[in-house]
Amino acid sequence: MKSKVIMLRFGEIFLKGRNKSFFEKLLIDNIKAKLEDVQCEFVRTQNRYYIENYDESLTGELVSRMKKVFGLHSLSVATKVETNYDALNETALEYAPDVETTFRITVNRADKSLDKNSAQIAADVGAYVLGKRKGYKVDLHKPNIEIKIDIREKGYSYVFRDIEMCAQGMPVGCSGSGMLLLSGGFDSPVAGYRMARRGMNLCAIHYHSFPYTSEQAKQKVVDLAQVLTGYAGAIKLFIVPFTQIQFAIHEKCRPDYMITIMRRIMIDIAEKVAVANGCGALITGESLGQVASQTLQSLTVTNDAVNALPVFRPLIGMDKYEIMKTAEEIGTYKLSELPYQDCCTVFLPKNPVIKPSLEIAKKEQAKIENLEALVNEAISNVETVVLKPIS
Amino acid sequence: MIYLDNAATTAMFSQCLDIYKKYAVDEYFNPSALYAPALTAAKAVKCAREQIAKALGCASDNVVFTASGSESDNFAITYGTRRKKGKIIVSATEHAAVFNCAKAFAESRGYTFVVAPCDNYGRVKNDEFVKLLDEEVAFVSVMHVCNETGALNDIKSLCAEVRKRCPDAVFHSDGVQAFCKLKFSVKDLGVDLYSVSGHKIHAPKGVGALYISPKLNLHPFIYGGGQERNLRSGTENVAGICAFGYAAERMNAEVAKTFERQKKLQKKLTDRLTSEYGGFVRINTDVERSGSNIVSFSMNGIRGEVMLHFLESRGIIVGTGSACSSKKAAERIPAALGLNGAYSEGTLRISFDETTSESDIDALLAAFADGVKLLGKYRRI
Numbered sequence: 001m002k003s004k005v006i007m008l009r010f011g012e013i014f015l016k017g018r019n020k021s022f023f024e025k026l027l028i029d030n031i032k033a034k035l036e037d038v039q040c041e042f043v044r045t046q047n048r049y050y051i052e053n054y055d056e057s058l059t060g061e062l063v064s065r066m067k068k069v070f071g072l073h074s075l076s077v078a079t080k081v082e083t084n085y086d087a088l089n090e091t092a093l094e095y096a097p098d099v100e101t102t103f104r105i106t107v108n109r110a111d112k113s114l115d116k117n118s119a120q121i122a123a124d125v126g127a128y129v130l131g132k133r134k135g136y137k138v139d140l141h142k143p144n145i146e147i148k149i150d151i152r153e154k155g156y157s158y159v160f161r162d163i164e165m166c167a168q169g170m171p172v173g174c175s176g177s178g179m180l181l182l183s184g185g186f187d188s189p190v191a192g193y194r195m196a197r198r199g200m201n202l203c204a205i206h207y208h209s210f211p212y213t214s215e216q217a218k219q220k221v222v223d224l225a226q227v228l229t230g231y232a233g234a235i236k237l238f239i240v241p242f243t244q245i246q247f248a249i250h251e252k253c254r255p256d257y258m259i260t261i262m263r264r265i266m267i268d269i270a271e272k273v274a275v276a277n278g279c280g281a282l283i284t285g286e287s288l289g290q291v292a293s294q295t296l297q298s299l300t301v302t303n304d305a306v307n308a309l310p311v312f313r314p315l316i317g318m319d320k321y322e323i324m325k326t327a328e329e330i331g332t333y334k335l336s337e338l339p340y341q342d343c344c345t346v347f348l349p350k351n352p353v354i355k356p357s358l359e360i361a362k363k364e365q366a367k368i369e370n371l372e373a374l375v376n377e378a379i380s381n382v383e384t385v386v387l388k389p390i391s
Numbered sequence: 392m393i394y395l396d397n398a399a400t401t402a403m404f405s406q407c408l409d410i411y412k413k414y415a416v417d418e419y420f421n422p423s424a425l426y427a428p429a430l431t432a433a434k435a436v437k438c439a440r441e442q443i444a445k446a447l448g449c450a451s452d453n454v455v456f457t458a459s460g461s462e463s464d465n466f467a468i469t470y471g472t473r474r475k476k477g478k479i480i481v482s483a484t485e486h487a488a489v490f491n492c493a494k495a496f497a498e499s500r501g502y503t504f505v506v507a508p509c510d511n512y513g514r515v516k517n518d519e520f521v522k523l524l525d526e527e528v529a530f531v532s533v534m535h536v537c538n539e540t541g542a543l544n545d546i547k548s549l550c551a552e553v554r555k556r557c558p559d560a561v562f563h564s565d566g567v568q569a570f571c572k573l574k575f576s577v578k579d580l581g582v583d584l585y586s587v588s589g590h591k592i593h594a595p596k597g598v599g600a601l602y603i604s605p606k607l608n609l610h611p612f613i614y615g616g617g618q619e620r621n622l623r624s625g626t627e628n629v630a631g632i633c634a635f636g637y638a639a640e641r642m643n644a645e646v647a648k649t650f651e652r653q654k655k656l657q658k659k660l661t662d663r664l665t666s667e668y669g670g671f672v673r674i675n676t677d678v679e680r681s682g683s684n685i686v687s688f689s690m691n692g693i694r695g696e697v698m699l700h701f702l703e704s705r706g707i708i709v710g711t712g713s714a715c716s717s718k719k720a721a722e723r724i725p726a727a728l729g730l731n732g733a734y735s736e737g738t739l740r741i742s743f744d745e746t747t748s749e750s751d752i753d754a755l756l757a758a759f760a761d762g763v764k765l766l767g768k769y770r771r772i
Contacts, residue, residue: 210704211701212697214696
């Protein structure tokens, strides 16, 4: 008996006490959701999970899926063999490429019934590999290749080499739901990713200003949300028609306060839609000082428009470079760089206020006498798109 | 829906679809094969080549089929140059298939890349063009009809100037917007290379052609089975080629009549825009010196894309310029046309086909008036 398996290690939930089973159940559910369309066996042990009995040609695909599951720390593609010394020798040799290099064998032995201890087994397997690979030298401290043998109790062992890091974080769903304000830019998808990584289910809201923004711009946001489903699971995306509100702002308010007021109204709408859909927080991609609307004063004035929900700004202390790097890693960069106009830039004034005053913002906003009606109308015309992960 | 973006692409003739189906489904054979049915396919390609050659005014031996106008341009530029060094000149408003290809080719092979300036209508300034000509010129590419503005370049006289001053220069013209829309012959123009495309004249997408003067001896652009006189290998797109041949013959038979009819529409549209929106709209098409089916204008303070979407919501489809470049931050063309300030983002391109009617223009103008009324309140000046 010899077969390939994927060995999964979980991370932070290890640290949980009596609640551990709650987190673990979520993690297992999320893993199983990723394996829904794959014929395989999911095996749970005390401190690891294994994907077994799958079509080996799917190994790459399964690894890529598991790397996106928040709550997993790392994984290894391993070979599962019956525990006998010949099989361990042969399997270890398969992990030793025929080149000149240094190596070590590391054995972890849960099965104490064997007649040799871990160090003896490591020395024996090492000697076997050394005999077969002429260019090999043992280096116990800094080897180029480390072959690991994990001997379990029920008569089988796992042999593997590389440990690949997974997305880490917490299982999606353990931290409730958040409403992500999703533009077409680089930042907001990364913000969504980071909160999903802390276990949040995501909903998303986008403001669409036809004819100022195109169907392509809307599709870009749908595509961005679709990428996020790979990490966060299903996402409900709310698309708010925003043109009439922008017209009203443009007609009634001071040009330098247009963006400030627009963002106050956006976050107000986001909160209303969030509450109606059971979200317990708002998530934005704001980063302190990045643009005029993200100065401390601007954030204060925008935040004032929120009634009760906390606003999570996971990028607040990140540099643009770090954000872009994460965007590349999670696969949103190429979509975000598509040059379709988003609604924030439609009526961009020449000199937006950098340090807005809350008093003036409120006074200017109050000039839109029918604002409540406009907001209600926008919310009642929201288009909802439900996105599920694509396997 | 009223479709007025025919410079981007056209609806396929239903007969082209029939022809396409015939050679894709019934007579689907590889024309190079040795069995009898393959000969039918080979004859059909021959016939289409003759149809294209007739529309171009050249011998059928001088027509090479390609997969697009862009491919024809790339073939011409990268394989058409005879001199090993010197200058490559292109006009400022060339399509990216010419401009970007020539620039990259020049930079990678050590040629000097020179841009010939255009006037505000996108037409090459003849006097300044002539000043660029000398014995160092290796390659010249000037489009016949500008895809952005419809400007008609006097290829015959530009080519004659090049012949006089640049003995080793090869002259290419991108004729994608002129082919079957103007009466001309490549022999009369005097060009060495001329690119055309199928889908701009109601043929399917995925087929184009390049006229290659018999005086040129080019190396193969694609190596393989030796098709297209060993210049562009790859099993022939028989279905597309035959549909292209049909469309060219049909369009060319009506070319003078269509031109005259479209000129009236072009004049009506530009006159109305000028008289009704004088200070707000700048017309980029010189009706007296242009092809017949394109009108370009720029609005002061309303982005072209915004008006495009407004008109789209009224069932009228127009363009903002080259469909191929509208997705990129295209700044080259507005700069070449001397568009600045709030005009630079405000360009719309209206392009007709032979079915476009006066009532279509009326509907466009009525919807445009509503668009200006609504969007004009929120102009960015």
